[in-house]
Amino acid sequence: MGEQAAQAWLFGPRQPLPVHVPPVWGESTGSYVSRLAHGQGLQLEELLERVGFGQASTDPVRVRAYPSTTEMYVNEQGLEYLAVLCGSTARALQEDLPSTAAHLLEPTAGTAPVWTWPWLPRQGHLVPLCGTCAVACGVRETVWMISADRWRVCLEHLRWTDSDSTGGEWGLSLKLLAETVEAHREREALSQRYGPSGRELFADAFQIAVHWWTHLPDTARWVHRAWDAGLEAQTVPTAPLVLMPEAAAVAMRLAAFEHLGRRDGQARTRWMEELRSEMDQWGVDFSVGRLALMDWLTRHSTSAVSAVGTARQARAGVPDAGESQQVRGLRLSAGHERAAQPTGVLGAPSCLPWQLGQPACEM
Numbered sequence: 001m002g003e004q005a006a007q008a009w010l011f012g013p014r015q016p017l018p019v020h021v022p023p024v025w026g027e028s029t030g031s032y033v034s035r036l037a038h039g040q041g042l043q044l045e046e047l048l049e050r051v052g053f054g055q056a057s058t059d060p061v062r063v064r065a066y067p068s069t070t071e072m073y074v075n076e077q078g079l080e081y082l083a084v085l086c087g088s089t090a091r092a093l094q095e096d097l098p099s100t101a102a103h104l105l106e107p108t109a110g111t112a113p114v115w116t117w118p119w120l121p122r123q124g125h126l127v128p129l130c131g132t133c134a135v136a137c138g139v140r141e142t143v144w145m146i147s148a149d150r151w152r153v154c155l156e157h158l159r160w161t162d163s164d165s166t167g168g169e170w171g172l173s174l175k176l177l178a179e180t181v182e183a184h185r186e187r188e189a190l191s192q193r194y195g196p197s198g199r200e201l202f203a204d205a206f207q208i209a210v211h212w213w214t215h216l217p218d219t220a221r222w223v224h225r226a227w228d229a230g231l232e233a234q235t236v237p238t239a240p241l242v243l244m245p246e247a248a249a250v251a252m253r254l255a256a257f258e259h260l261g262r263r264d265g266q267a268r269t270r271w272m273e274e275l276r277s278e279m280d281q282w283g284v285d286f287s288v289g290r291l292a293l294m295d296w297l298t299r300h301s302t303s304a305v306s307a308v309g310t311a312r313q314a315r316a317g318v319p320d321a322g323e324s325q326q327v328r329g330l331r332l333s334a335g336h337e338r339a340a341q342p343t344g345v346l347g348a349p350s351c352l353p354w355q356l357g358q359p360a361c362e363m
Helices: 003-011 029-038 044-050 060-068 075-087 090-096 098-102 133-138 178-194 196-215 222-230 238-260 263-283 286-299 308-314 334-339
Strands: 125-128 142-147 149-152 157-160
Touching: 029 044, 029 060, 029 142, 029 286, 044 060, 060 125, 075 090, 090 098, 125 149, 133 157, 133 238, 142 149, 149 178, 157 238, 178 196, 178 238, 196 238, 196 286, 222 238, 238 263, 263 286
Parallel strands: none
Antiparallel strands: 125 142, 149 157
């Protein structure tokens, strides 16, 4: 460790760096620290020496590559040092940078500031901020956001960005994909209406759509959407973009089934026939697509007995006080509760086990 780094550890930074670089709300810590360094004309590792101890500082090339692939974490003292350097407070940084609030490192012996940069984020995905949004914030380089999903939709500028950098770091235009934009709004409405249950139902619906796409990737509407976006059809990064409209429509059907509360043969048959009609309109082969629907019905074969309970709220971080009656009005089947786990693409849990990119023969 150099003399400058030793002094930073012993005494800590005393004043902000010369150039003020504000964070973007929801930004990854690694992305912000990288931009903070660049704003001063420093290499990233030179700034990190002022934040505290970290193993990656011994490999500058890898450190400089990290903001686009993984996330940086700090302990409480490291957060305090970073706050001084950027002219802010620890509390303000935690409001802007999710990882500094949700994933502080464990305290170390004494008051040593520590940071780490593991290969994988502890939670979420790194997705670029819409390039137009970044420019509006006065930023001229890529801003990497911590996202529960592997993609982000900017409704203001109609841009799509994802963890695969589909369409580049500026994002992909959605101007020719009005159905995808509307599906995103429907997804948000479902979440606002039903809270955690709405998010999990959409995750189930997306998994159903993934099953369909995996077995029927040449379905005309999905191929045409990919072409409208200027993308190659039938590639895995393309799937979330082209499947969103069908996933949103299926999610509404799943919610209606759970709301009805009936699980008898007549209700199930009527529900399947309604979906068959929609699938015929979409050009999705029902004889193949029904398998995923039957799997979901099996897992949701018993209705919930009451509104969303305290244990479920605690798990999802939803408070009792002030929660709307609409959110409390839908609880998913117990079969969903037993099997639900986060999908590889969505942050919300689904009871359906397959993942985007999994071979059809394994589904």
